Amino acid sequence: MGILRIVLIRVLYAAALLLAVLVLNFSLMHLAPGDVADTISQSMGGADQEILDEIRVSYGLDQPFIIQLGKYIANVAQFDLGYSFFYNQPVSRLILERLPATLLLVITAQIAALIIGVVLGVISARKPKGISNYLVTFLALFGYSAPVFWTGILLLITFSLNVHWFPVAGMRDVTIEGGFWTHFFDVARHLVLPAVTLGSIFLALYSRLSRASMMEVLGSDYIRTAKAKGLSDHQVVYKHALKNALSPVITLAGLQFSAVLSGAVLVEAVFSWPGLGTLAFQSIIARDTPTILGILFFSALVVIVGNLLTDLALRLVDPRVGGRE
């Protein structure tokens, strides 16, 4: 099977999955008490039933559920995610404005956690009785058990308030001027703490898994063969063992993609990172249904794309996946 055909089949599956996500999200939101009319009347300092009804009619909230759902799906199919009553902006624009910040945070955290996790895992697997192994085990346990918002706040206090290495909040400093690289380094400086916070929990997972996976692989017959060929330790570990040990780690990383996104909500809140998480948080408070639905839709999209990429990465690492006939 060619890669193109696999991608095509996956895209078809993804479309069906997205439709299910849409229906489910919309139904759930509909079941929740309160709507935008309540919020508007609250901000007006209260309103009588007549005005409430008027608002509902003007936003189409008086229609039966099934009609509202149908309209919503038809709109999404045309890439129209609706209009945010709270922000007075089209939802898609709102999301696309925030999406890059979240993607930057999430992808940086994932990739850093993966690379550092695998390196730590390999180091501790090579010397299971060495001090480095205990250090990695401790780090992993700590990273996994500490709640992200707590880690985030601790890092903030230590590295922003006490030693002033990194900025406290936000994604860029509006006061600085300069070319691309000035802004690049500014964003990078802002990114460090949130990415470390978000990555810490996944670093723990990846380092433990790659350690276990590597130890298993190092004990296998083909590693003995590789040694019997007279290859150097470096070649045995990084060429023969690592490629085999990576498959479960990549699979886990793919599965964790959704968890990273939800973790991002908390981390963004702690660091005032202007991403989807902050937006989701604010729109839930404001009962801004179209925005919430839009964010959920985009999250589903990101997870599906992430899984597809994972699948392709697995194929690169392990030729047995998907087998050539």
Place this chain on the structure above:
Amino acid sequence: MMRPLLDVQNLTIELTTRDGVAPVIDDLSFSLNAGETLSFVGESGCGKSMTALALMGLLPANVGRISSGHILFEGADLAQASDARLRKIRGNDISMIFQEPMTSLNPVLTIGEQIAEVLRAHQGLSRKAAWEQAIALLDAVRIPNPKGRAGDYPFQMSGGQRQRAMIAMALACAPKILIADEPTTALDVTVQAQIFDLLGDLRKQTGAAIILITHDMGAVAEMAERMIVMYAGRKAELGPVDQIIDHPRHPYTKGLIECVPHIQSELSSTRHDLVEVPGIVPSLREFGKDQCLFASRCRYLTEACLAGRPKPKEFANAQSADCWHAEEL
């Protein structure tokens, strides 16, 4: 007299287990001449594979170690050699084929690459030259369409083909010694015969000495000039294959030969069932005791057997047996 290619002297290997330290190879001496085939025979756990791993310097780290003795290869002691020196010898002067062709090849590297990397590591060939040489080697081990198959992964090959690829890999640098650790145990009987044929032919072409570790007495008779029978980490008997099969001087060898079934043998009053060697192999805790370790299973048992470890008895025909009763047999 010519110096043997490999001269193992009083080799003792200790294995650390939960119950303590056991000598899994206990005072083993043998030599291997250039171009000769020497076969190791014995039940599972008797130390055949341990000996092979020790020759390669691949004893399991932290568990097994050479506690005394020498492994002289072309006069230099491998038991004392550094890792770097051993790496230069492994895969180049001494190489090994393993029992399980299914798991002994790396599943995520192509066959061609796995052969070519040996050539690059030891002979400094370029990427392209090594690949072409790998294809030639696949052809030499009779894999059809070697050019196409070189790019295949192990999972795309059958068990027999994988073992052929393994042999190609082991022979890549024209080693002086090829250690074959039960090379056919995991294969079909028809494929077994092909692999032995192949090994025999390649030996004639390359002149490599072969250490053949096997359960298969038929293969020993066909392939090897000399054989060593191992029992519980010790040498039981050593000598030319024909003579040992014709007249074993150790009760264990005798038992092993008797239990080989023959397709044409008829059931008779003297042989009405498949023969077996009664009893079981002693546990690791028994290893190293100063007595004959085969005593509990032996029909020639006397008090002398329990009083001390038997000394090797040398016979005029180069046969030697570690048994108090060797002359009586």
